Amino acid sequence: MKTLVIYYLPREESRTKKLLNLFLEIGKFNNFDYLDLNNENIKPLKLNDLIKRDNYIMNNDFSDPMFNYAKEFIKYDNIIIACPFWDLSFPSIIKIYIENICVNNLTFKYVNDRPCGLSKFKNFYFLTTAGGPINENNSASTYLKEISEFLGNGNFHFFYIDKLDIEGININNLFKEKEEELKKYFN
Ligand SMILES: Cc1cc2nc3c(=O)[nH]c(=O)nc-3n(C[C@H](O)[C@H](O)[C@H](O)COP(=O)(O)O)c2cc1C
Incomplete structure (x- = not known):
């Protein structure tokens, strides 16, 4: 089982990185590749890219x-996206990555007017941490779940730790609780 870990964790002391490492360790993911979006020269699609892209897809x-x-993206059995929760969603570079992977006839195709995912992943995990309170169905997880359904047939899973920036909160306890939850989940 091969796993692709796509991440954008620009802060040195990233709490989401801590959650990701805990997740990889407890989930016993050992065959994985990393894609650090912070090091990628990844760009939004502009007019010239669209023209070029449509032409290639047509051919x-x-x-x-x-x-x-x-x-x-299509090669992996597991996909993990890890990033902080920003402005009620994920950082914009994640959207740019998604623009780059949604390619007609490569990662999805239309069958009888309906999209059909061509990616082989069995599991698509979204990991984040948030400063304030969030819930299961925030705009980031809702959208990424839809993207997972658009690009493949695997299961979507969402793990998060929230309220990390609230004064007086015991961050160590929150991580301990998540660790126990993950141990149960992967058992
Ligand atoms: C640019 C920016 C935007 C943020 N927006 C939100 C937000 O909308 N909701 C929230 O709960 N926390 C927000 N936060 C707080 C982060 O989600 C929180 O501190 C998180 O744990 C940071 O993850 P990291 O330690 O991996 O960088 C924001 C932080 C930054 C820097």
């Missing part, structure tokens, strides 16, 4: 480097 030619993220 069923996915050899251009613009398709590299999508070609990598």
